[in-house]
Amino acid sequence: MLEVMDQKSIERIKKFMRKFYDKRAKFYDEIQFSNQPFHEELDSFKRLVKIKGDELVLDVATGTGIYLIEMAKKGAICYGLDISPNMLNKLKNKIEKLKIDNIKEVRTGEADKLPYPSGMFDWITCIGLLEYYPLSYAKNVLTEIKRVLKVDGKCFIDIPNPSLGDVYRLKHIYLHDPKKFEEICKELQFTVIEKKKAGLMIQYLLKNLILGKKF
Numbered sequence: 015m016l017e018v019m020d021q022k023s024i025e026r027i028k029k030f031m032r033k034f035y036d037k038r039a040k041f042y043d044e045i046q047f048s049n050q051p052f053h054e055e056l057d058s059f060k061r062l063v064k065i066k067g068d069e070l071v072l073d074v075a076t077g078t079g080i081y082l083i084e085m086a087k088k089g090a091i092c093y094g095l096d097i098s099p100n101m102l103n104k105l106k107n108k109i110e111k112l113k114i115d116n117i118k119e120v121r122t123g124e125a126d127k128l129p130y131p132s133g134m135f136d137w138i139t140c141i142g143l144l145e146y147y148p149l150s151y152a153k154n155v156l157t158e159i160k161r162v163l164k165v166d167g168k169c170f171i172d173i174p175n176p177s178l179g180d181v182y183r184l185k186h187i188y189l190h191d192p193k194k195f196e197e198i199c200k201e202l203q204f205t206v207i208e209k210k211k212a213g214l215m216i217q218y219l220l221k222n223l224i225l226g227k228k229f
């Protein structure tokens with residue numbers, strides 16, 4: 015059975031996250047690029063996520079868009095969503111500076127309430143989010159991702175590697191049991207195409223077998 019957290023507590027985490035990342039936005043890229051595990055994670059992402067030019071991609075919890083920009087460089091039609099306005103402002107500055115014209119939309123929003131129609135995207139990525147929330151929220155996010163993914167669409171998503179527990183001394187990290195996470199994937203009718211340990215994370219490449227519920 016999944017431990018379910020009440021909605022008020024989830025909203026409290028979201029509020030904390032928004033404030034935390036609004037403050038961190040200024041230094042986020044600098045911190046990430048100076049961190050070795052991040053480079054391993056990014057390299058592995060590049061190996062696993064093979065996007066074709068004209069595909070529609072959504073990056074959930076896109077932050078400053080490090081991964082979104084990688085996908086835009088491949089010619090994908092990109093959408094990014096995040097709860098922190100300051101992280102998104104950093105992303106918007108980068109888009110302008112790099113003159114990228116295939117990032118169609120960058121908007122504030124929450125991972126469990128995606129403001130897009132059902133079956134819209136070929137790819138959805140969600141990187142560095144689930145460790146901040148209990149598994150019940152991870153399930154809500156995956157359910158929502160499934161809804162907006164096409165049939166046969168792919169999802170790249172990660173959770174922290176729990177065997178590296180010592181590294182995660184931060185109070186606000188949830189070390190999910192990969193088996194429980196995979197059970198949720200199975201229940202939602204995602205197939206695990208690839209599972210890779212990279213940096214501090216376990217990365218999953220999932221395929222959506224059937225269309226999610228329309229709400």
Ligand SMILES: C[S@@+](CC[C@H](N)C(=O)[O-])C[C@H]1O[C@@H](n2cnc3c(N)ncnc32)[C@H](O)[C@@H]1O
Pocket residue numbers: 028031032035074075076077078079080081095096097098101123124125126140141142143146
């Ligand atoms: C560790 S950062 C990852 C950013 C980006 N995916 C990357 O890997 O560089 C986590 C991001 O999740 C966002 N976030 C936290 N809770 C969220 C939620 N419930 N819905 C959408 N975004 C959220 C934060 O604002 C932050 O930008």
